[in-house]
Amino acid sequence: MSAQPSAPAQRALPFRVRFVPREIVPGWLPALVSLGAIVLALLIGAVILALVGGDPIAAYAQIARSSFGSVAVFSDTLVKATPLILVGLACAIAFRMRLWNIGAEGQFFLGAWGASAVVLIPLVSNTTSPWIVIPLMMVAGMAAGALWGFIPGILKARFNVNEIISTLMLNYIAIAWNNYFIFGMWSEGGFQMSKTFPKNAWLPRLADYARSVRAFSGLTTHLGLVFALVAAVVVWFILNRSRWGYEIRLIGDNPRAAQYAGIPIARHTVLVLMLSGALAGLAGMSEISGVVHRLQGQISPGYGFTGIIVAWLAKLNPFAIILVSILFGALILAGREIQPSGIPKMIQGIILVCLIASDFLLRYRVRIQRVR
């Protein structure tokens, strides 16, 4: 008996391609492979652009100019990246435990709603110090988001309800819940939006300090970016330097071993989904307090779903999430500058496919062998 079956198709070639499972993945490899995938994606995009008669170099230059070209546009890129970082972190911490939280979008809306409630009920007046209003909005937004994580969490822990379904469905409820308030209770003169928040509920922007630092003039980057960067550090610390994070990683890799080690999985399911919801809720708060300044329907171009992709592409690494978010922020921004506006979306799609496919190279080594 021959040990290796070989298909006849492979015999026609003078060499044979084999995929050998990798035992050890060197530390530098993931970054290199990801970079290679992005370069390949841009090349594929260029070929498509050229085929339809466009000028790929001009298109890429335009994209780069419109998102990284000047301090002002880069600032706008960061504004777009801010909610993506927070939502990406929300997804990453849940995914680490293999809890598939698809509900970051809903948690984002609930966070926005909770933060708005502080201003619109109102719990504070126009003259309350922002030092009170902003923290209160943060707490309310995170609490509302956490509640939206608690519901699927407790359902999963108690009744083993599939969290993919429950978090997905809660998205629709969250949007409908928001609509109820912007169409009815908090509607401004029948428009489907609330009144503009008073200035004490606005997150400070760089532009606000233009009087002391001239270079900040016109820059829209707001305090939410700091929240996002701090959150990334905190999430990294939780995952890698805390007992809780160790337990999360253990449950994620092997729940039976976690059980064997005495870790209460049900409690962690609830807590992790709550933290995940709170981070997405903070993203919602930061977006309405830092950018929109009112509660309305169109506050998210699908941040909650893009966050899933961001977390995945960053391989759940909190610091990589920052970089990936900036890249995606740039592509969102470029969508407004480029005609047809579908091009950045197409490139986004190609990058995604290439990055996901490149994972194969991390798991397998490609060997090309001469046929004897």
Added chain:
Amino acid sequence: MIEPSSVIQMRGIVKRFPGVLASDHVDFELRRGEIHALLGENGAGKSTLMNILAGLYRADEGTIVVHDKPVNFSSPRQAIQAGIGMIHQHFMLVPSQSVTENILLGLDHPRFRLRLAENERRVAELGEQFGLKVDPKAKIWQLSVGEQQRVEILKMLYRGADILILDEPTAVLGPAETEQLFKTLRGMTTQGKSIIFISHKLNEVMAIADRVTVMRRGKVTAADVSTKSTSTAELARLMVGREVLFRVQKQPQTPGPVVLAIEDLTATNDRGLPALQKLNLQVHAGEIVGLAGVAGNGQRELAEVATGLRRAASGRILLNGENLTNQPVRRAIARGLAHVPEDRNRVGSSPNLSLTDNMIMKQYLQSPIGRGWQLDAGEAAAFAQRLKQSYEISAPSVETQARLLSGGNLQRLILAREITAQPKAMIAMQPTQGLDVGAVEVVHRLLLEQRQQGVAILLISEELDELLSLSDRVAVIYEGAIVGEVTDGDIEKIGQLMTGSV
């Protein structure tokens, strides 16, 4: 008299897996119309050999002749075309589909149009013919395990198999269902089918098989044994092996007070059937109590209930007098109950995490690794480094993923982790299963050292020679209760107790 014709001849079959010789020049012969038992302990190479015959694995060396034609299967489909069908321990059925739909699944016919009524009639006929009664329209999820097994057998018969391989078919069945299956199998042989029956249960082999082939550690230790001219005891000896037992240096020692006491313990298995029935067992300090028994008599459930991983229906588990029954796992760990689980890879370790993460599993709550809510990564790495060195765990570094360790190294890691927690009692289940001789010796040495330290050890194993050489006493479990105890190493008596024939 006509020479009984052989339908299958396997000659010199060799199959290597990384680090293991699963099949070592094995010969096997099956005759027309017989039920042939393939007997051996777990890991003896029975399933490997049959998976080769069924086209799931390819042999590295050797020849297979089926119906006088040499064959070389590269897929189960080819094996089925040659008339060989294997019924696996774990059924491969689609729960939401009907019996007939499951049987048709994967067939080339019907090509496009499904005449379900006609196929249902054929399934019913086939069931009638072979005494495999099952409603062709029933959905799989509505069927009992015994009925699902009948569907699996029907699936093979529908594909025209005349040689059936059943891999431990009774493992999932109750006594009544087993009896029913045996009746069916006997009926099938009178209609010209030949059957290979893989098992490690001696009494069943004696009850159903005409001939037996015994395997041990990848080799055939006895072939062409007629069940008419042998006994359970003889088969047990062949299965366990007659070579001189590996004697370990065991210091004489007087056991101390009772540390682990199990009183009237009752629990159910995963299917909700009674697994433990008023089980009583005591383990003293500085004593190794061996628990012998045929697999599936409640050993796993006992280990799980005692460590808090499974609920007890009634009864008590006491550790140094403290009631641990149905308490969180963490409580048992904190009180000094160590656990070496049966499944190293899926329970005892976390494959994609580092050695460090795997080693601190039972230490991370305590200082210096755990500080408040923080985890000191430096201390954890230092701790892992110490364990790696003193237990000679060979791996590139403590950052290596646990899944890259060999079985022996992984078991060393688990024992190192459990021992470092300075336990009062330890439950070790199949601690040497699948390990090579060198690794087995290390595990034995570590267990005896713990005995010397005064730890109360419950050793659950299916290797009788291991139990006899390590244990101070051997208790025998049968159908969820302790049926007897042997202190003088009387292997014959243990064998009888194991099969419930006392």
